[in-house]
Amino acid sequence: MPLNTQNVKLRISAGQPKQFPRDAIPQVTFSGRSNVGKSSLINTLLGRKSLARVSSAPGKTITVNFYDVDGKLFLVDLPGYGYAKRTFEDKKQWSALTDGYFTNNPNIDLLSLVIQLIDIRVGITADDRMMIDFLVQSQLPFIIVTTKSDKPNKTDRKKSLEAIAADPSVPKGTPIIPFSSLSGEGKQELWQQISLFTEVK
Helix, strand or coil: CCCCCCCEEEEEEECCHHHCCCCCCCEEEEECECCCCHHHHHHHHCCCCCCCCCCCCCCCCCCEEEEEECCCEEEEECCCECCCCCCHHHHHHHHHHHHHHHHCCCCHHHEEEEEEEEECCCCCCHHHHHHHHHHHHCCCCEEEEEECCCCCCHHHHHHHHHHHHHCCCCCCCCCEEECCCCCCCCHHHHHHHHHHHHCCC
16 A cells, blocks of 8 residues: 555654654654754645644744654654754753654664755755764764755755755765755655655555
């Protein structure tokens, strides 16, 4: 049976590692800075308008959201990083929860792919670079998706994609997929990558 992307629900918004689900199904995790467009991307990917809540205040949500897709796959939305107005306590909570996902996740062996989101207009930030370095050092499979790819003109878009591909933190050959939640660009390519890494068709 093919994956039914209409059969999807938010399983849990976990505020502590002990709340992470233990279902033995592949996990695909979305990582990126606050306001990079993670929620919009997840909604577009699943053909929904408001399954993932788009926050009006960046950095507001500090939970790991597990979306159950057809009982065969978890799409995992990590809290956004790099939001300067967060309090020290909020930053500590973000670090503990995100670190807990990678170090205290009972099903970390089922983490099939990390989708690292980069705002095409901003490029790779210092926080993005730290996250990518962590993924490389941890030998976790990841691809890069550039969000808001409909925003820049063709010349700026080309320059930005070239700069991301050439960044020293990005291993050569890393897939880079331009994505737009407005036009749907990249949706099919992203599902192909998810299918490739999870073997869920």
